[in-house]
Amino acid sequence: DTGVSQDPRHKITKRGQNVTFRCDPISEHNRLYWYRQTLGQGPEFLTYFQNEAQLEKSRLLSNRFSAERPKGSFSTLEIQRTEQGDSAMYLCASSLTSTTLPYEQYFGPGTRLTVT
Amino acid sequence: DAKTTQPPSMDCAEGRAANLPCNHSTISGNEYVYWYRQIHSQGPQYIIHGLKNNETNEMASLIITEDRKSSTLILPHATLRDTAVYYCIVRIRGGTDKLIFGTGTRLQVFP
Numbered sequence: 546d547t548g549v550s551q552d553p554r555h556k557i558t559k560r561g562q563n564v565t566f567r568c569d570p571i572s573e574h575n576r577l578y579w580y581r582q583t584l585g586q587g588p589e590f591l592t593y594f595q596n597e598a599q600l601e602k603s604r605l606l607s608n609r610f611s612a613e614r615p616k617g618s619f620s621t622l623e624i625q626r627t628e629q630g631d632s633a634m635y636l637c638a639s640s641l642t643s644t645t646l647p648y649e650q651y652f653g654p655g656t657r658l659t660v661t
Numbered sequence: 662d663a664k665t666t667q668p669p670s671m672d673c674a675e676g677r678a679a680n681l682p683c684n685h686s687t688i689s690g691n692e693y694v695y696w697y698r699q700i701h702s703q704g705p706q707y708i709i710h711g712l713k714n715n716e717t718n719e720m721a722s723l724i725i726t727e728d729r730k731s732s733t734l735i736l737p738h739a740t741l742r743d744t745a746v747y748y749c750i751v752r753i754r755g756g757t758d759k760l761i762f763g764t765g766t767r768l769q770v771f772p
Binding site: 549576578580585586587588589590593600601636638640642648649650651652653654655 | 695703704705706707710746748757758759760761762763764765
């Protein structure tokens with residue numbers, strides 16, 4: 546399968562613990578995005594990378610959240626000191642860049658986080 | 662990015678065409694109309710996009726009005742597997758290309 550993969554698919558953690566999620570994009574895609582989705586809402590943009598550079602972060606991304614894409618391939622999203630409000634589906638997407646056309650983004654299956 | 666307005670829910674009989682409307686009255690000249698859908702417990706899936714002209718692919722057709730203030734996504738022969746939330750998104754050319762999702766239209770296809 547050559548689509549976007551995410552690991553783990555489900556994570557249950559206790560409040561105050563740190564968690565880390567991984568995303569592997571489609572291999573030739575140089576852009577990688579993270580979104581968060583809560584129940585009944587559409588996904589919300591968190592941050593994106595072009596190659597290894599993190600170019601934009603949403604105000605939703607508090608200082609407890611950090612994302613990396615060290616070699617321009619896979620990415621990790623870490624949440625420190627988790628809170629119950631962090632419970633959500635975390636979605637990763639990848640795409641190619643273009644100066645003339647916004648390319649479609651391909652999404653992974655998501656990581657569902659439950660903070661107890 | 663321009664804001665979009667979609668009905669919260671729609672029903673469609675299996676085998677019939679599903680016509681999903683989207684209003685984007687503040688769209689500007691360099692903004693594209695994109696459609697994604699999200700089947701329960703999966704990530705969103707790209708369907709189709711367009712700028713001015715009508716577009717068709719193996720999944721759907723996109724009809725954009727001449728003034729570009731609204732569009733309609735058409736699934737010509739809906740199946741039960743098309744039951745999903747459908748998002749209409751307006752995106753500017755270039756920039757971050759981030760997607761700004763609304764709450765979409767929940768399409769229920771019934772037998």
